[in-house]
Amino acid sequence: YGQAGLTAGAGGTRPVAGNPGRLDAMREPIPCWSIFTEGHITFDGRLSACCFDHDGRFSMGDLTTTSFAEAWHSDPFRALRAEHLRGDVSGTVCAGCIAYSS
Secondary structure, three states: OHHHOOOOOOOOOOOOOOOOOOOOOOOOOOOOOHHHHOOEEOOOOEEEOOOOOOOOOOEEEEOOOOOHHHHHOOHHHHHHHHHHHHOOOOOOHHHHOOOOOO
16 A cells, blocks of 8 residues: 555645535435444454444454344444434444544
């Protein structure tokens, strides 16, 4: 990646919320489909809520001690999905996502 200038701090482009190049405003973000349809498992066996979870901040369960089904239907994961359906991810691990930043 370093050869392509894709490393952090390379002085290149950085994604920003809201797509400032658009003429009109973007629509409100829809609930994240990933937390409803995909299981992301980290290298150490944790179920993550996000495909961008490179440092383990979005862990919803430890699959070395619990089943996938239990982690998938856990209270924290259900609560996170409910927040997405309500359209308010403030105060959740998803609040910093570029899809919801302003």
